Structure formats: C-alpha cells, structure tokens
Amino acid sequence: MINFNIPPYTGKEIEYIQQAVANRKICGDGEFTKKCNKWLEDRFCATKVLLTTSGTTALDMAMLLCDIKPGDEVILPSYTFSSTATSAVLAGAKLVFVDVRPDTMNIDESKIEQAITDRTRVIVAVHYAGVACEMDTIMGIARQHGIMVIEDAAQAVMSTYKGVALGTIGDFGCYSFHETKNYSMGEGGAICINRPEYIEKAEILREKGTNRSKFFRGQVDKYTWVDFGDSYLPSELNAAYLYAQLEVADKINSDRMRTWNTYWNAFKKLEDSGKIKLPTVPEGCVHNAHMFYFKCNSLQERTSLISYMKENGIMLVFHYVPLHSAPAGIKFGRFSGDDEYTTSESEKLVRLPMYYGITDEDKQKVIRKVMEFYGE
Numbered sequence: 001m002i003n004f005n006i007p008p009y010t011g012k013e014i015e016y017i018q019q020a021v022a023n024r025k026i027c028g029d030g031e032f033t034k035k036c037n038k039w040l041e042d043r044f045c046a047t048k049v050l051l052t053t054s055g056t057t058a059l060d061m062a063m064l065l066c067d068i069k070p071g072d073e074v075i076l077p078s079y080t081f082s083s084t085a086t087s088a089v090l091a092g093a094k095l096v097f098v099d100v101r102p103d104t105m106n107i108d109e110s111k112i113e114q115a116i117t118d119r120t121r122v123i124v125a126v127h128y129a130g131v132a133c134e135m136d137t138i139m140g141i142a143r144q145h146g147i148m149v150i151e152d153a154a155q156a157v158m159s160t161y162k163g164v165a166l167g168t169i170g171d172f173g174c175y176s177f178h179e180t181k182n183y184s185m186g187e188g189g190a191i192c193i194n195r196p197e198y199i200e201k202a203e204i205l206r207e208k209g210t211n212r213s214k215f216f217r218g219q220v221d222k223y224t225w226v227d228f229g230d231s232y233l234p235s236e237l238n239a240a241y242l243y244a245q246l247e248v249a250d251k252i253n254s255d256r257m258r259t260w261n262t263y264w265n266a267f268k269k270l271e272d273s274g275k276i277k278l279p280t281v282p283e284g285c286v287h288n289a290h291m292f293y294f295k296c297n298s299l300q301e302r303t304s305l306i307s308y309m310k311e312n313g314i315m316l317v318f319h320y321v322p323l324h325s326a327p328a329g330i331k332f333g334r335f336s337g338d339d340e341y342t343t344s345e346s347e348k349l350v351r352l353p354m355y356y357g358i359t360d361e362d363k364q365k366v367i368r369k370v371m372e373f374y375g376e
C-alpha cells in the first residue's frame with residue numbers, strides 16, 4: 001500500500017521531546033518554542049514569529065488582529081481549506097469569494113479589485129501548493145485601498161516570492177505544522193507578525209488577554225488581564241518535535257523537491273500529448289514541493305483514475321469542494337463575479353503520494369500505474 005501521506009520523522013524528535021520532559025517544562029513558550037520562533041524569524045527574515053496551536057488558530061489570531069467590525073468583508077478564494085474562511089467568520093466578517101487562476105489555483109489578482117467595496121477590510125492570499133500568489137499586485141491593491149493582507153501560508157513554509165519568504169510579505173502570515181504539512185508538530189502552526197506595532201497586541205491575544213510576555217521580559221512587575229484574548233500556545237512537547245525538523249529543513253525540502261521533479265519529468269509526456277495538465281510555477285516563485293497535483297480532463301476521468309490506483313494499492317486524493325457552494329459558504333458569503341475556473345478546475349485536480357522519505361521504488365510504481373491508466 002502506498003499512502004498518500006506519512007508524517008515527517010527525521011530522527012531527533014524523540015530525543016528533543018525527552019529533553020523537554022527533563023526540563024520540567026512542558027507547557028508553552030519554553031526552550032523549544034523559543035528555538036522554533038527564532039529559527040523561523042532568522043531563516044525567513046521575519047519581524048516576529050510566534051508558534052500557535054494550529055494553522056487555523058494562527059489565522060484566527062491574524063483575523064482578530066485586523067479588528068474587523070460587524071458587516072466588514074474579507075476577500076478570499078473559494079478554492080481553499082475551510083480554516084481560511086472560518087477564521088474570518090469567527091472575527092465577524094462577511095466572506096467575498098474571488099475566482100482562482102487555472103494555472104496556479106491561487107486567487108486571480110486581476111479579479112480582486114472588482115470585489116472591493118467600502119466594507120472590505122482584509123484580502124487573504126492563500127499560497128496553494130506552496131506556490132506564491134501574485135503578491136506585488138495584491139499588496140499594491142491593498143495599500144491603495146487601505147486594506148490589510150493576510151497570507152495563508154499554511155502550505156508555503158520555505159517557499160519564496162521574488163526572493164522573499166512567503167508569510168512575511170503581507171501584514172500577517174500564517175503557517176501550519178499539521179502532520180500533513182512539510183514540517184510537522186502533529187497539530188500546530190505559527191503566525192508571522194510583519195508590522196511591529198501589532199506585536200504586543202498579538203502577544204496579549206495569544207496569552208489569554210494578559211501581558212505575561214512583557215512580564216517575562218521584565219518590562220512590567222506584575223502581569224494582569226489587559227484585553228480580549230485566547231490561548232494559542234502549543235505545548236513544548238509539540239515544539240520539540242518541530243524543532244528537530246526545522247534543524248534539517250533543507251534536507252526535508254530537497255527530498256520533497258526531488259520527488260516533485262521526478263513526477264513532473266515523468267508526466268511531461270502526458271501533458272505534451274494533451275492527456276493531463278501539470279501545475280505551473282510562475283517566474284519569481286520558488287516553491288517547497290508541498291504537493292504534487294495534476295489535472296485530468298474531466299471529473300469522470302479523475303474518479304476512474306483514483307479507483308484504478310486504489311485497486312493497485314496507491315492512495316490518491318482530491319480536495320476542496322469550493323467553499324462558496326458548501327452550506328457554510330452559502331450562509332456566510334457570496335461569490336464576486338463569475339465562477340469561471342474555481343468549480344470546473346477543482347473537479348479535475350488530483351494529488352499524488354508526496355511525503356518526506358517516499359522511496360524511489362514507490363515513486364516509480366505510482367508513475368508506472370498512472371502511465372498505464374493513460375495507456376502509455
């Protein structure tokens with residue numbers, strides 16, 4: 001059986017978890033959390049990074065920091081995970097869905113401006129498959145209209161746009177370290193706070209509304225409840241697991257890139273003969289091989305491919321029923337303009353097994369069986 005995903009494990013995770021236990025500090029913001037925050041800040045030249053309990057809660061924090069008022073609107077793609085939308089709903093916003101570009105499945109930057117109203121407060125750029133949205137255009141539109149930008153970089157840890165780390169371009173960036181992502185802590189995430197004036201507010205929000213972070217830095221004598229807050233600190237046990245992986249992040253990244261390139265080169269032939277469509281990585285974008293997908297010619301073809309592969313012991317998956325057509329999407333949002341690509345393209349997309357350490361033998365079997373299905 002070839003799984004679709006196996007959570008990453010690189011060797012030092014257990015040792016670091018044991019260390020956390022030996023430190024007698026297993027709650028949040030201990031040694032390993034600090035090491036992870038610093039690693040992410042240094043590597044991505046980020047102003048401030050804080051680990052959170054998930055990618056979803058990183059998005060929740062970002063939305064809450066945007067100070068959304070009832071009736072305010074958030075622009076986002078409909079082709080994304082529910083977390084992107086639910087964080088906006090939690091903050092009290094109405095959702096305005098914008099179509100995606102068929103080449104990257106990212107929000108179509110040319111369709112954002114027409115979705116803006118005088119209630120628009122935030123644009124969410126979801127970097128699908130770790131490939132960057134057209135950030136220069138998006139930031140330009142946002143600045144011109146006085147709108148905040150949140151990057152949903154859940155899939156984009158270690159990806160760049162014109163040399164700049166994804167997650168550090170918008171006002172806030174959100175990473176996920178769920179077990180299905182490139183670097184993992186089981187459940188966890190991080191928020192990049194790219195504007196210094198929001199750091200203190202973010203720390204308070206993350207620490208149950210208290211100024212405890214200031215207290216630990218010796219900036220106040222006593223800590224107290226100062227504002228609205230929640231608890232977004234992951235346990236040190238999770239952070240220890242993650243830190244082991246961040247230390248070998250380049251190794252994980254190059255292993256995944258090798259797999260991605262092997263698939264891409266093997267399937268180029270199918271694309272050249274018009275049988276499938278391969279993903280595009282626009283110029284200036286360096287991706288992180290978060291996923292390998294391609295598009296079949298139709299929904300029926302995708303369904304038969306998935307069952308053919310399953311019969312051969314290979315798990316393929318598809319995802320994202322467009323949010324605007326889901327029950328909660330209908331309740332909380334509307335689609336701006338025409339759904340030219342979101343629904344039709346999402347129905348053709350299929351994802352292949354992709355994880356750290358997948359063997360050459362397994363990759364070759366996946367390739368062989370896909371080729372067989374297409375009569376090659």
Ligand SMILES: *Cc1c(COP(=O)(O)O)cnc(C)c1O
Pocket residue numbers: 054055056057080081083084126152154155175176177178187188189
């Ligand atoms: C995984 C993911 C999330 C949510 O991250 P969790 O850590 O699972 O909460 C949000 N947005 C996108 C695009 C994702 O892929």
